[in-house]
Amino acid sequence: MRIIKNIVDFYIKSSIHVALAVTSFVKVWSLEFNSSLSIYFYGLVFFATISGYNFVKYAKAAGLHHRSLTNSLQxxxxxxxxxxxxxxxxxxHIDFKTIVGGVALSALTFFYAVPLFRKTSLRTLAGIKVVIVAIVWAGVTCVLPSLENGVPFDxxxxxxxxxxxxxxxALMIPFEIRDLKFDELALGTxxxxxxxxxxxxxxxxxIVFTxxxxxxxxxxxxxxxxxLSITCVVLGFVILISKKKQSEYFAAFWVESIPIFYVAILLLFSHFLF
Structure with a gap:
């Protein structure tokens, strides 16, 4: 059991799970607009998400403790x-227009983690953190695929x-509730x-607005x-049962799995029911 837990922990903490979630949203876009994307684009999103998230999460810790990193962090x-x-x-293997759009989103991610001035990064500005994350996710999973495949921005x-x-x-609300006991008041979550x-x-x-x-x-x-409706019902239920004292994997695994559930339901409907 300890080995299984270590594997699951690495899977979550190394950002593989969140990368699958982001990539799932890309597949949702592909199915919605009936526009296929290359394996290189999916790979770009998947590996960029891992690199970006791990940079945001661990860059500071690695810089401060580079000589005494735990085996898991190494x-x-x-x-x-x-x-x-x-x-x-x-x-x-990606179109130049997509790269330009990706650079803009990468800049947002970079300044989300790295202080702009006076040790202040975008993530520390009151009420900004969740908005930045949502814009980056939407840009990566909607704007970049449209640029890559030349889909008009209608x-x-x-x-x-x-x-x-x-x-x-909405997906971030269970995380925000979980982090109440950790977040500084200045964050204004x-x-x-x-x-x-x-x-x-x-x-x-x-959710209703969506x-x-x-x-x-x-x-x-x-x-x-x-x-979309089934996914929103599941997400609504998850939000309602969220609390400050959560199980270890409630948000990090189950909530983060909702985009994967979304694309699974959509694929099921596409191939078997409609």
Whole structure:
């Protein structure tokens, strides 16, 4: 059992799970716009997510304790380096327009972790953290695929981009509630400003708004709105049962699995039911 736990912990802490979640959102885009993406693009997103998340999470710790890193952190560092090399390999097979868009999103990620001035990074600015994360996720999973495949930025693309921002904001609520006992008051997170109950109500509102936006698209698909609705119901339930004292894997594994569940449901509907 200890070996299994170590494997699961590495899987989560090395950002493989979150990378699968982000890549799942890319596949959702591909299915929604009936536009196939190359294996290099999926690889780019997957390995860039691992590299970016691990940089944000561990760069400071590695810099302060580079001589006394634990074995697990050393393994994550090595894995991150390999992921970054694979990211660079995939980059050579990506359209230049996509690279330009990726640079802008990378800059947001960089300044999210690295102080701009007076030891202040974007993640430390009150109320900004979740918005930055949501914009980066939406950009990577909606804007970059559109650039890569030359899909026009019409109403449907921008509505999907908006939906993704809103959905990611809702996804982050269980994490925000979990981190209440760790976050400094200066961060101004949603639970800190509004309390847990009002934050949950806000999260349900975000979910309803996400579903309503689907009705404004020029192309409305039964399979897509069904998969989105089921995913939103699951996310709403997860938000309602979230609390400060969570199990170790509640947010980091189960909540983070919702985008993977989303694409699984959509694939099921695409191949068997519609």
């Amino acid at each position: 393994a994550i560092q090595a894995f991150s380096f390999v992921s970054f090399c694979l990211f660079l390999y995939c980059l050579f 109403t449907d693309v921008w509505l999907t981009f908006t939906q993704r921002i809103v959905l990611v904001l 949603m639970p800190q400003q509004w309390g847990i109950n009002k934050t949950k109500i806000f999260g349900i509102g975000l 579903i309503l936006l689907e009705g404004f698209k020029d192309v409305i698909s039964a399979k897509h709105i069904s998969a």
